[in-house]
Amino acid sequence: MNKQIDTLKKVRNFLLTTISELSTGQLNKIPAGFNNNIAWNLGHLVATLEGICYKRGGLTAYISEEFWEKFRSGSKPEGDLSAEEIENIKTLFASSADQLAIDYDQQLFGGYTSWSTRYGVVIDNIDDALQFLLYHEGLHAGAIGTLKRLV
Numbered sequence: 551m552n553k554q555i556d557t558l559k560k561v562r563n564f565l566l567t568t569i570s571e572l573s574t575g576q577l578n579k580i581p582a583g584f585n586n587n588i589a590w591n592l593g594h595l596v597a598t599l600e601g602i603c604y605k606r607g608g609l610t611a612y613i614s615e616e617f618w619e620k621f622r623s624g625s626k627p628e629g630d631l632s633a634e635e636i637e638n639i640k641t642l643f644a645s646s647a648d649q650l651a652i653d654y655d656q657q658l659f660g661g662y663t664s665w666s667t668r669y670g671v672v673i674d675n676i677d678d679a680l681q682f683l684l685y686h687e688g689l690h691a692g693a694i695g696t697l698k699r700l701v
Contacts, residue, residue, distance in 0.1 A: 552654050554680040559647045561687055565592075565694060566640060572701065578630040581700040588697050589631050589639060591690045593621035596642045598686055602679045603650060608661040612649060613642065654680075 569577065569588055577589040586594075597618050600611040611618065619625070631639070653659070659676035666672050673679050 552651065552680065554677075554684055555647065555651045555654060557684060558680075558687060559644075559651070561684075561691060562595075562643055562647050565691055566644065569694065569698060572698065574631075574633045574636060576701040577636055578627070579697075579701045580627060581697065584697065584700075585626050586693075587627055588694050588701070589636050590621065590625075590627045591694050591697070592636075592643050593617070593639045594623075594625070595687060595690055596639065596646050597621035598623070599646050599650065599683060602673075602683055602686075603659065603676065606663060606665060606673070606679065607659045607676060608663060609653075609658060612646065617642075 572588065578587055580587045596613060597620075600613050600618065601622065603609075604611045620628070654676065659679075662673075662675045662679070664672065664674045667682060671678075671682055673682055
């Protein structure tokens with residue numbers, strides 16, 4: 551398995567364990583001064599993986615267009631999510647990394663189109679995408695840690 555994907559899976563498992571004792575209300579809570587919550591951050595990380603790796607790689611994403619729109623960059627929570635919706639996000643959070651490992655090993659990302667992030671980082675292939683994805687995951691892992699302390 552690719553080392554970056556292995557790291558991604560470990561960090562995601564850690565985050566799921568970290569939030570496992572939080573209630574649906576806590577996962578939905580937006581603390582004062584913030585514009586999102588833990589549930590949104592998890593969904594956003596799923597959507598970002600799909601966008602950076604699959605959509606930018608010329609492949610069909612595994613998530614629905616509705617999920618993409620709800621959690622893509624620039625979105626924000628539009629009301630509380632149900633316990634069932636949050637469980638679905640948690641499942642996708644783990645399974646999307648597992649699927650990425652399978653698809654990477656099958657070399658499905660050969661048609662990757664070069665693009666530049668808003669940070670000016672040029673991503674030419676799936677390996678560049680994985681490197682950037684870990685940076686992005688780290689940003690949101692920090693946000694989840696902060697939000698957890700406030701809920």
